[in-house]
Amino acid sequence: METRSATVTAPPSAVVGADAVKTRRRRPATDGDHVRYFLPKPGSTPDKPELGREMPNEGEALIEAFKSSQPFFALTVCKALTEVNGGGSPVIVRQAVARS
DSSP: OOOOOOOOOOOGGGOOOTTOOOOOOOOOOOOTTTEEEEEEOTTOOSSSOOEEEEESSHHHHHHHHHHTTOOOEEEEOEEEEEEEOTTSOEEEEEEEOOOO
16 A cells, blocks of 8 residues: 655745844835925936926826826935934934925
């Protein structure tokens, strides 16, 4: 009498070792209050970008950019501040400025 046993193996992407570490990249602040969206000005080039019409939100910027086969700009206005890090040294950091 022959006995067969089934072996199930998971794909490599599904196996996670105990020492696997997930890292997250720090993303810049892209809250709606801090980001402005623009289409390029006519005649603008990637080497010399010029802001054209401002769009009210990212969705409308995406739609208009798609319709006209052009890129759009997401602009974040920041100011430079100093903070003291854990070692007591001053560090220059950026802080997004809210729209007024």
